[in-house]
Amino acid sequence: MHNYHIQFIWQLNNLLAAASFFMSAFIIMYAASRGFFAKMRSRHLVLLKKRLESVAASKTLTVNDRCRLLIGKIDPLEAADVISNKSLVLPQKLNEELKACFIAEDKIHQIEHIALKSRNKWRRIQALISLGSSEDPSILTALEKSLLEKDEDISYFSMLSLGHMKSVPAAKVLLDFLGKHIYSGHKVISLLEDFPPSIVEDVVNTTHSPDPFVRFWCVKLLSKFRPVQCLGRIAELTQDTSSDVRAAACECLGEIGLPEAKPALAHCLHDGVWFVRMHAVRALSKVSKSECIPLCTPMLKDSDLLVRESARNAIALYAPHAAG
Amino acid sequence: MPPMRPDNLIYVIFIICFGYFVILNMYYVSLTFVALFESRRRTKESSTEDYHRLTVSAFTLPVSFIIPAHNEESWIGDCLKSVLRQDYPEFEVLVVDDHSTDKTFQVLDGLLKLEPTKKDYVEHFVCGEVSGIFASRNHPHVTVITKSSGCKKAGAINSALNLARYKYICVIDADTVLEPDALIKVMAQVQKDPDKIIGIAGFFGLVNGFRIKDGRIIERSFSLNPVVAYQNIEYIRSLAAHRVAWSKYNAMPNVAGGFGIWRRDILLELGGYASEYSSEDLEFTFRAHDYIIEKKKEGYQILMLPYLVGWTEGPSNMSSFIIQRDRWQRVVNEAVWKYRHMILRPSHKTIAFLTLPYFLFYEVLGIFFEVAAIALVAWGILSGVLDLGIFFTYIVFMILCNAVISLTALFIFVRDQAVLKTRYVIYFAILIFLEFFWYRWLMTVAKLSGTINYCKGVRTFDKYERLKR
Numbered sequence: 001m002h003n004y005h006i007q008f009i010w011q012l013n014n015l016l017a018a019a020s021f022f023m024s025a026f027i028i029m030y031a032a033s034r035g036f037f038a039k040m041r042s043r044h045l046v047l048l049k050k051r052l053e054s055v056a057a058s059k060t061l062t063v064n065d066r067c068r069l070l071i072g073k074i075d076p077l078e079a080a081d082v083i084s085n086k087s088l089v090l091p092q093k094l095n096e097e098l099k100a101c102f103i104a105e106d107k108i109h110q111i112e113h114i115a116l117k118s119r120n121k122w123r124r125i126q127a128l129i130s131l132g133s134s135e136d137p138s139i140l141t142a143l144e145k146s147l148l149e150k151d152e153d154i155s156y157f158s159m160l161s162l163g164h165m166k167s168v169p170a171a172k173v174l175l176d177f178l179g180k181h182i183y184s185g186h187k188v189i190s191l192l193e194d195f196p197p198s199i200v201e202d203v204v205n206t207t208h209s210p211d212p213f214v215r216f217w218c219v220k221l222l223s224k225f226r227p228v229q230c231l232g233r234i235a236e237l238t239q240d241t242s243s244d245v246r247a248a249a250c251e252c253l254g255e256i257g258l259p260e261a262k263p264a265l266a267h268c269l270h271d272g273v274w275f276v277r278m279h280a281v282r283a284l285s286k287v288s289k290s291e292c293i294p295l296c297t298p299m300l301k302d303s304d305l306l307v308r309e310s311a312r313n314a315i316a317l318y319a320p321h322a323a324g
Numbered sequence: 325m326p327p328m329r330p331d332n333l334i335y336v337i338f339i340i341c342f343g344y345f346v347i348l349n350m351y352y353v354s355l356t357f358v359a360l361f362e363s364r365r366r367t368k369e370s371s372t373e374d375y376h377r378l379t380v381s382a383f384t385l386p387v388s389f390i391i392p393a394h395n396e397e398s399w400i401g402d403c404l405k406s407v408l409r410q411d412y413p414e415f416e417v418l419v420v421d422d423h424s425t426d427k428t429f430q431v432l433d434g435l436l437k438l439e440p441t442k443k444d445y446v447e448h449f450v451c452g453e454v455s456g457i458f459a460s461r462n463h464p465h466v467t468v469i470t471k472s473s474g475c476k477k478a479g480a481i482n483s484a485l486n487l488a489r490y491k492y493i494c495v496i497d498a499d500t501v502l503e504p505d506a507l508i509k510v511m512a513q514v515q516k517d518p519d520k521i522i523g524i525a526g527f528f529g530l531v532n533g534f535r536i537k538d539g540r541i542i543e544r545s546f547s548l549n550p551v552v553a554y555q556n557i558e559y560i561r562s563l564a565a566h567r568v569a570w571s572k573y574n575a576m577p578n579v580a581g582g583f584g585i586w587r588r589d590i591l592l593e594l595g596g597y598a599s600e601y602s603s604e605d606l607e608f609t610f611r612a613h614d615y616i617i618e619k620k621k622e623g624y625q626i627l628m629l630p631y632l633v634g635w636t637e638g639p640s641n642m643s644s645f646i647i648q649r650d651r652w653q654r655v656v657n658e659a660v661w662k663y664r665h666m667i668l669r670p671s672h673k674t675i676a677f678l679t680l681p682y683f684l685f686y687e688v689l690g691i692f693f694e695v696a697a698i699a700l701v702a703w704g705i706l707s708g709v710l711d712l713g714i715f716f717t718y719i720v721f722m723i724l725c726n727a728v729i730s731l732t733a734l735f736i737f738v739r740d741q742a743v744l745k746t747r748y749v750i751y752f753a754i755l756i757f758l759e760f761f762w763y764r765w766l767m768t769v770a771k772l773s774g775t776i777n778y779c780k781g782v783r784t785f786d787k788y789e790r791l792k793r
Contacts, residue, residue, distance in 0.1 A: 006713075006714055006717055009717050009718065009721050010717060012721060013717065013720050013721050013724060016721070016724035016727075016728055019725055019728055020724055020727040020728050020731055020757070022733060023728065023731040023732070023735065023752040024756075027731060027734055027735045027738055027749060027753060028746065028749055028753060029746075029748055030735070030738060030739065031738050031744060031746045031749040032746045034738075034742065035746075037740075058761075118637060122368050122372070125368075125372055129372065130652050139775075145547070153365070153369060156516065160373075160374050163374075163377070183516055183517065184515065184516060184518050184519065186383050186384075186385060186515055186518060187515050187516055187517075188379065189383050190378070190381040190382075190383035190384065190515070191377070193381060193382060193383060194377070220383070224382060259540060298492075309444070
């Protein structure tokens with residue numbers, strides 16, 4: 001054997017032994033101290049909550065003084081955490097007051113600064129989430145800017161943050177973002193479903209997009225809002241060039257449930273794509289109730305199994321003996 | 325040419341084995357280093373995610389759970405209860421009683437109040453004989469399928485796939501107890517891009533020693549039994565470090581059967597799980613990579629998340645351990661042999677260059693290096709050629725290299741998953757230094773047994789005996 005290697009290996013061994021023993025000690029200390037710091041943090045948060053509640057309950061202070069006292073007790077990032085109800089769940093009224101104070105005292109821009117300029121990505125994200133939770137319209141531009149950043153985490157959490165705002169301008173930004181195909185339609189639309197019905201007009205306008213993906217998801221979103229006033233436009237979409245959009249439009253008409261949709265749905269029963277016919281049958285059973293039977297009966301002989309099954313189910317709802 | 329002198333021959337074999345060891349450890353160091361950052365990123369991402377919105381959204385993707393169960397009377401109740409307790413807006417559960425001879429069906433009946441049902445059953449996937457389909461009276465979204473024969477665990481899963489309605493299929497083992505937020509945490513990732521993500525897995529550890537009541541984990545008291553503790557260390561090293569790193573480069577080799585989610589269209593296109601292998605999960609993951617790349621579908625992803633999704637039972641004695649690892653070794657050999665065409669093929673990118681060569685050189689051929697090294701040492705000692713001082717130096721080097729890598733993986737786990745109490749961390753850290761003296765040998769025996777059985781053509785799904793609870 002070649003002994004000249006051995007000294008080198010021994011030196012490596014010494015190095016590795018030192019590294020492994022240091023690492024063991026570090027991991028054990030880390031595990032032991034984490035519990036301690038978690039306890040300290042939760043104690044701090046409980047105290048903070050008590051102090052905030054006592055200031056908010058004070059009847060002797062003016063609104064401005066209360067604001068100053070509320071904000072003075074927490075640093076911007078902690079405030080960011082508090083506003084977004086992440087680590088400390090405050091009573092809704094107090095949370096609202098805190099948000100209002102932040103906007104009134106212009107402190108929200110400190111958080112905005114962190115959201116845009118901090119070098120720590122996760123601090124930025126924490127601040128971005130809080131910006132959305134504040135629902136302050138002035139920070140929309142900041143969120144819109146970070147939405148298009150290359151870092152996918154920043155972009156993703158800016159999108160979630162916009163979802164917290166629940167305003168028409170935020171909805172417009174999200175609907176534009178939908179067309180960029182960066183995140184799935186499921187994700188973007190799930191953020192918009194909680195928005196107030198005032199966004200419906202913008203959603204309907206977006207159904208004129210040349211992109212079938214955007215049209216499809218807008219129709220899916222409209223199914224949640226069930227806007228009676230948009231029946232005409234949705235009926236038009238049952239003639240869309242994309243079969244996905246046609247199927248979604250049929251589904252949406254079924255959700256709205258008005259008999260005026262019957263002609264458009266009846267037309268879709270002759271569609272060349274099986275799932276459009278299937279959704280048309282299902283929607284017809286919702287909009288025209290028992291009157292759907294004559295229209296659905298021929299569909300029992302459809303070439304597709306699922307269309308036949310939907311027709312059978314639809315007929316069985318109103319005439320069980322006729323379903324076969 | 326003069327014959328090689330014995331000490332020269334030993335030196336050549338030594339250089340080959342030592343070179344193999346150094347390359348392997350450098351590979352592990354690189355993977356662990358990548359996982360150090362990737363796991364952190366995923367954990368931060370998870371702690372910032374808005375799960376509440378997903379639990380109430382009508383647009384959250386629904387999931388079909390599949391639980392294949394063969395003689396699982398002691399675990400199926402807790403497993404099912406933990407699934408039913410998932411904080412998720414829409415899912416169905418398909419339990420397959422796969423020809424059980426114990427009281428698995430009676431336990432299910434007691435829990436679910438079963439009654440025969442006439443569901444449209446179309447056999448898209450080969451699965452053996454289905455003897456009955458039962459609906460639950462108290463949980464309408466649960467269906468039980470009973471099978472009377474055939475096609476191993478793969479067939480049991482396939483029979484449930486024939487009934488599954490939703491786009492994503494979550495397969496879990498019947499001895500797995502899920503965390504209540506397991507599904508929402510994993511599906512939150514899928515929801516970001518369901519067109520790309522075709523498969524996804526999460527971290528699970530061993531449930532042995534835990535106190536469980538009604539599918540809920542009451543106390544996470546990790547077993548101090550060294551067989552179990554070493555497996556926990558191995559799971560941490562493999563799942564929380566290596567697979568997370570492979571996943572970053574889309575080179576994930578295995579969506580494990582303990583908890584894995586697949587997109588249904590991929591399962592359909594691939595004809596479901598294959599029953600001709602000793603186990604189904606590794607082969608299917610390789611097949612999915614191969615299929616998608618051959619089809620030139622761009623931008624697909626198979627992910628491993630470091631989030632703790634659940635706990636599964638592991639073997640608690642040496643003979644059970646060898647039975648399980650023998651099967652794992654066989655399936656590795658089977659899958660690597662079947663997909664050998666992918667190795668170093670430029671079109672297959674990272675899976676071809678990062679994962680499969682590792683599987684070939686370590687998981688398949690590693691046992692030959694290990695046996696060669698042991699034979700070399702034995703021969704060296706018997707013939708008096710081996711200097712024990714040098715031998716000791718290299719053994720210490722190997723132990724310390726392994727310790728540094730395992731400790732880094734342990735740190736990743738301790739940092740990102742707050743489940744290990746300090747006393748378990750101390751215990752695991754001590755065990756890591758002693759791994760070479762016992763567990764490594766056990767692994768070598770299991771791998772050797774698996775390799776021999778593979779060569780003999782054994783393809784059975786051997787189950788080790790469950791502990792009575």
